[in-house]
Amino acid sequence: xxxxxxxxxxxxxxxxxxxxxxxxxxxxxxxxxxxxxxxxxxxxxxxxxxxxxxxxxxxxxxxxxxxxxxxxxxxxxxxxxxxxxxxxxxxxxxxxxxxxxxxxxxxxxxxxxxxxxxxxxxxxxxxxxxxxxxxxxxxxxxxxxxxxxxxxxxxxxxxxxxxxxxxxxxxxxxxxxxxxxxxxxxxxxxxxxxxxxxxxxxxxxxxxxxxxxxxxxxxxxxxxxxxxxxxxxxxxxxxxxxxxxxxxxxxxxxxxxxxxxxxxxxxxxxxxxxxxxxxxxxxxxxxxxxxxxxxxxxxxxxxxxxxxxxxxxxxxxxxxxxxxxxxxxxxxxxxxxxxxxxxxxxxxxxxxxxxxxxxxxxxxxxxxxxxxxxxxxxxxxxxxxxxxxxxxxxxxxxxxxxxxxxxxxxxxxxxxxxxxxxxxxxxxxxxxxxxxxxxxxxxxxxxxxxxxxxxxxxxxxxxxxxxxxxxxxxxxxxxxxxxxxxxxxxxxxxxxxxxxxxxxxxxxxxxxxxxxxxxxxxxxxxxxxxxxxxxxxxxxxxxxxxxxxxxxxxxxxxxxxxxxxxxxxxxxxxxxxxxxxxxxxxxxxxxxxxxxxxxxxxxxxxxxxxxxxxxxxxxxxxxxxxxxxxxxxxxxxxxxxxxxxxxxxxxxxxxxxxxxxxxxxxxxxxxxxxxxxxxxxxxxxxxxxxxxxxxxxxxxxxxxxxxxxxxxxxxxxxxxxxxxxxxxxxxxxxxxxxxxxxxxxxxxxxxx
Amino acid sequence: xxxxxxxxxxxxxxxxxxxxxxxxxxxxxxxxxxxxxxxxxxxxxxxxxxxxxxxxxxxxxxxxxxxxxxxxxxxxxxxxxxxxxxxxxxxxxxxxxxxxxxxxxxxxxxxx
Numbered sequence: 001x002x003x004x005x006x007x008x009x010x011x012x013x014x015x016x017x018x019x020x021x022x023x024x025x026x027x028x029x030x031x032x033x034x035x036x037x038x039x040x041x042x043x044x045x046x047x048x049x050x051x052x053x054x055x056x057x058x059x060x061x062x063x064x065x066x067x068x069x070x071x072x073x074x075x076x077x078x079x080x081x082x083x084x085x086x087x088x089x090x091x092x093x094x095x096x097x098x099x100x101x102x103x104x105x106x107x108x109x110x111x112x113x114x115x116x117x118x119x120x121x122x123x124x125x126x127x128x129x130x131x132x133x134x135x136x137x138x139x140x141x142x143x144x145x146x147x148x149x150x151x152x153x154x155x156x157x158x159x160x161x162x163x164x165x166x167x168x169x170x171x172x173x174x175x176x177x178x179x180x181x182x183x184x185x186x187x188x189x190x191x192x193x194x195x196x197x198x199x200x201x202x203x204x205x206x207x208x209x210x211x212x213x214x215x216x217x218x219x220x221x222x223x224x225x226x227x228x229x230x231x232x233x234x235x236x237x238x239x240x241x242x243x244x245x246x247x248x249x250x251x252x253x254x255x256x257x258x259x260x261x262x263x264x265x266x267x268x269x270x271x272x273x274x275x276x277x278x279x280x281x282x283x284x285x286x287x288x289x290x291x292x293x294x295x296x297x298x299x300x301x302x303x304x305x306x307x308x309x310x311x312x313x314x315x316x317x318x319x320x321x322x323x324x325x326x327x328x329x330x331x332x333x334x335x336x337x338x339x340x341x342x343x344x345x346x347x348x349x350x351x352x353x354x355x356x357x358x359x360x361x362x363x364x365x366x367x368x369x370x371x372x373x374x375x376x377x378x379x380x381x382x383x384x385x386x387x388x389x390x391x392x393x394x395x396x397x398x399x400x401x402x403x404x405x406x407x408x409x410x411x412x413x414x415x416x417x418x419x420x421x422x423x424x425x426x427x428x429x430x431x432x433x434x435x436x437x438x439x440x441x442x443x444x445x446x447x448x449x450x451x452x453x454x455x456x457x458x459x460x461x462x463x464x465x466x467x468x469x470x471x472x473x474x475x476x477x478x479x480x481x482x483x484x485x486x487x488x489x490x491x492x493x494x495x496x497x498x499x500x501x502x503x504x505x506x507x508x509x510x511x512x513x514x515x516x517x518x519x520x521x522x523x524x525x526x527x528x529x530x531x532x533x534x535x536x537x538x539x540x541x542x543x544x545x546x547x548x549x550x551x552x553x554x555x556x557x558x559x560x561x562x563x564x565x566x567x568x569x570x571x572x573x574x575x576x577x578x579x580x581x582x583x584x585x586x587x588x589x590x591x592x593x594x595x596x597x598x599x600x601x602x603x604x605x606x607x608x609x610x611x612x613x614x615x616x617x618x619x620x621x622x623x624x625x626x627x628x629x630x631x632x633x634x635x636x637x638x639x640x641x642x643x644x645x646x647x648x649x650x651x652x653x654x655x656x657x658x659x660x661x662x663x664x665x666x667x668x669x670x671x672x673x674x675x676x677x678x679x680x681x682x683x684x685x686x687x688x689x690x691x692x693x694x695x696x697x698x699x700x701x702x703x704x705x706x707x708x709x710x711x712x713x714x715x716x717x718x719x720x721x722x723x724x725x726x727x728x729x730x731x732x733x734x735x736x737x738x739x740x741x742x743x744x745x746x747x748x749x750x751x752x
Numbered sequence: 753x754x755x756x757x758x759x760x761x762x763x764x765x766x767x768x769x770x771x772x773x774x775x776x777x778x779x780x781x782x783x784x785x786x787x788x789x790x791x792x793x794x795x796x797x798x799x800x801x802x803x804x805x806x807x808x809x810x811x812x813x814x815x816x817x818x819x820x821x822x823x824x825x826x827x828x829x830x831x832x833x834x835x836x837x838x839x840x841x842x843x844x845x846x847x848x849x850x851x852x853x854x855x856x857x858x859x860x861x862x863x864x
Contacts, residue, residue, distance in 0.1 A: 188835070200847040201848065201850065206847050209843045211807045211811065213807070341842075341843070341844045342842060344847065
């Protein structure tokens with residue numbers, strides 16, 4: 001029923017209406033007049049999915065005919081957000097669908113609001129993965145995501161008395177319309193067990209992996225449509241199932257409950273997304289999750305390749321696998337295992353293929369985020385893989401010794417397996433050694449990867465390191481999120497910017513056009529009114545759309561320095577009420593973001609923002625000059641409402657800590673001015689917009705490094721020398737923002 | 753699991769007549785097959801009815817192979833269903849066993 005349409009609305013409106021009505025009746029079993037918003041959403045999404053599937057099948061046929069090389073993007077997180085609007089825009093069906101529903105008496109906006117976010121990620125790393133998939137499909141490239149079909153996404157955040165409360169996000173509770181279960185493509189994944197040394201029929205040493213348990217990986221495909229609708233790729237997410245209905249031995253012994261419990265334990269593997277991108281070592285379930293993703297993906301990729309090839313000679317020219325951070329780094333060992341154990345390739349040939357196939361993206365410099373696993377745990381979960389990693393490590397260190405004879409300390413620094421206690425597997429080193437390309441995600445970050453994080457590796461293989469500054473898709477973050485500005489841009493310079501962002505440069509000559517400036521202000525005002533309504537609904541705080549909207553939305557973390565922003569707000573407040581110095585223009589400070597549930601300081605910062613907001617918003621002396629709001633449950637769909645309304649974008653991480661940042665780009669794309677440090681991609685943004693259009697402050701990364709290296713940072717001196725700073729910290733110490741919980745924020749005074 | 757034996761010349765072909773060889777059936781299988789392996793040195797297992805094998809089942813097959821090798825004989829496999837074959841490859845057992853598509857091919861492989 002869906003094969004007839006193409007871009008620009010050649011689908012008859014009546015056909016789309018009939019399709020929606022069909023699903024209302026035969027998928028939901030409902031009469032039209034008794035539908036809830038969620039049910040309407042399901043019917044519309046299913047009608048749209050038909051059109052995606054047609055094109056997905058056509059895309060696959062096209063790739064096969066062209067013998068196209070395929071890119072597989074392995075990521076433990078994909079922060080997809082909502083899909084319906086994005087699919088409609090990219091299929092060119094948005095206006096048609098809006099009209100089809102309008103004539104049926106339904107508002108598309110209401111239907112859109114009924115869709116739950118697929119929050120299968122924590123923040124930037126997962127959203128980057130989602131943006132990449134959109135771009136790959138728009139560029140008509142055969143690019144596929146591989147991830148985990150978490151039953152529970154990132155927790156839902158509620159704010160109670162200013163504190164963050166976490167609630168489970170069962171995003172599949174109402175069923176899902178965006179994916180297709182591929183039970184026929186399920187695969188077997190062994191885990192645990194032991195190595196047994198053996199000789200094969202030819203007398204060659206062939207260690208075997210025995211006594212494993214089996215998991216079953218069931219794929220779910222989420223169609224990803226590119227702009228224009230020509231190409232539909234997919235994101236393949238794996239769900240874990242137990243290997244049999246029950247463990248029959250336990251079942252036969254009469255212990256039914258234990259048998260069921262074991263089945264549930266297997267299915268727990270993909271139950272929940274870890275709510276932080278800094279995972280503590282020693283979490284067996286997380287290691288199994290990572291391996292499960294990798295093993296399912298490699299099995300699928302190799303199977304697809306072997307459908308059209310009889311040898312692995314063309315593998316690396318037909319397959320590229322990108323590792324999004326170190327979470328899928330065990331791919332190095334798994335691909336080696338598949339090539340050697342299952343396909344009998346010699347080690348050297350398998351290694352050539354593995355290196356030529358894999359690329360690795362580093363996402364963080366934070367020492368606590370460098371992923372390491374204890375060797376004991378690794379051996380318990382993946383004995384054969386540890387054996388393979390041991391051999392990779394041995395050969396690698398032999399090579400390092402050849403290059404730098406006698407440098408034992410360097411060997412220790414570079415080893416994949418550490419010898420000192422606690423003995424660990426360094427996943428970052430494994431990823432670097434096993435890949436032909438390693439990239440950072442902004443110019444500064446890449447430089448710091450080369451010079452500070454892994455300088456020995458850069459010295460060894462300088463050609464292997466390169467920079468790929470993160471990006472965002474303008475389809476979601478401008479065309480869909482800010483339709484007024486998108487239309488204004490298209491009216492002014494045409495629509496080439498939708499697929500070629502550099503085309504926005506054509507706007508520059510019109511920047512001084514008074515009419516365009518006025519139109520831009522009108523659009524910004526409309527977006528601020530829309531956000532003001534959202535703020536009122538979520539927080540009961542009324543904000544003035546004519547105030548400057550000063551926005552910091554991102555995960556809550558000390559290095560991102562929401563605390564610095566709050567200190568400045570307190571300073572503004574104290575200036576206003578104690579010195580009667582009002583800000584130049586009225587300001588509304590808008591925060592949103594989640595703190596990892598185990599991250600005490602970050603949760604305290606949320607509490608501080610809310611308490612400062614309560615004091616300022618209820619102080620009559622402020623006269624509406626300042627407002628502070630914290631919007632709960634930050635997620636993609638909320639970001640789509642906040643970002644188009646921002647006047648000022650706060651990107652103030654300590655220089656040298658933010659790998660790239662991507663919200664900085666989303667704000668800039670929507671016409672907000674940036675205030676920030678020279679960190680991450682702020683540097684590239686400065687180059688793009690010009691230094692006169694960005695507010696840069698603070699020390700640079702090298703200056704901070706020097707300060708720490710020389711041990712000359714004396715925070716108390718700043719406190720003594722700057723009365724304004726002293727007044728702010730003293731206010732915190734004096735419980736001015738926590739009169740009912742004395743001492744609550746004194747840790748800040750002491751820490752700073 | 754029933755074992756159906758047929759003697760063709762010097763070779764004994766054993767059909768493993770059960771759907772699964774796993775932790776719940778492996779011990780019984782090992783016990784039942786032991787006299788067959790004691791009595792014969794050239795053995796073929798026909799696995800055409802076997803739909804599921806877990807690590808205990810593979811361990812049982814491996815112990816059969818070792819037993820026969822210790823006596824100077826050999827054990828060959830035939831007619832393995834694709835899911836079971838995938839497991840053999842996954843843990844390298846296909847490098848230890850001679851595997852054939854048909855019993856006839858397996859029997860022929862015993863001939864010098």
